Amino acid sequence: MQGAVRRSPSTERSALGSVEWATAPTGPPHDHDGHGRPTRGGARIRLPDSLTVTGPVLGARPWIACARAVTRLTTTGRASRSEFWWTWLLQTVVAAVLLLAVPLLQGRTRDLQLPSGPFGPGLLGTVPLFSWNDTSGAPAGGASVVIWTVWSLLTLAPMVALAIRRLHDADHSAWWALGAVLVPVLSFVVLVLLAQRSKPVGVRFDRAHLDRPGADRPGAEGALAPSEGGR
Structure with missing residues (x-):
């Protein structure tokens, strides 16, 4: 069977939030993916949700x-x-x-x-x-x-x-x-x-909460909660 084998994106949950990466095709290592984004060891580098989430x-x-x-x-x-x-x-x-x-x-x-x-x-x-x-x-x-x-x-x-x-x-x-x-x-x-x-109800202070259906519900998109409790 010829051609590169692609793996589906995977998600790992850590203390900092969920980090998603896509495994690069097999072959020689590259410093950047096809879109010019930096990669490390075949994995796309992304910040954890806890740094990028808006809520x-x-x-x-x-x-x-x-x-x-x-x-x-x-x-x-x-x-x-x-x-x-x-x-x-x-x-x-x-x-x-x-x-x-x-x-x-x-x-x-x-x-x-x-x-x-x-x-x-x-x-x-x-x-x-x-x-x-x-x-x-x-x-x-x-x-x-x-x-x-x-x-x-x-x-x-x-x-x-x-x-x-x-x-x-x-x-x-x-x-x-x-x-x-x-x-x-x-x-x-x-x-x-x-x-x-x-x-x-504090979601009313978010800029685009009206454009996200259900954003006023706890745990909706825009807020990140830990697996156990939270403050």
Whole structure:
């Protein structure tokens, strides 16, 4: 029997989502398939669903949550609780190291503060998580503060967009995020809203949900849920 033998596409379910590939025909290895897409060992390279799905990823791992935060710079759509809080926690850890740990080791113990809020401890942080003032020490500052300022500027847009998508997932308007900026006391209220469970009716904030019949049902296209539970 002559000619190349083709295998049907296969799908493998992993912790990151389903990854689909097509096995290339037998013969010499190629760096690209017939459509110019890169291949590796005869398998077409595709990103996992958890990185490309437009809806919320329930039970997202920390690295998936952070990757989606920096690659999805849009306020349209939704984000799950795990997507938001893992990214928020990373932002808080970076801030704690640069604004507290490093200055304390340098003896800069005057006016140490760690602000936070719905958008993390960045430039829009209005909720004081920690405050320390030792007048006998040097004032806060130094290279760590400069590094933090640059970091907070780079992550400001992703954190704001992520918070808005998380509000959408809990079926709340983005106006709550604006209210937290204009009225700092509302930050506590917004933090509570951000901690609420996902609601299927939040699909109304998706751009094209009306074009996808049944998209408002849990588990419909546009949302990715883990095999066991989810947040």
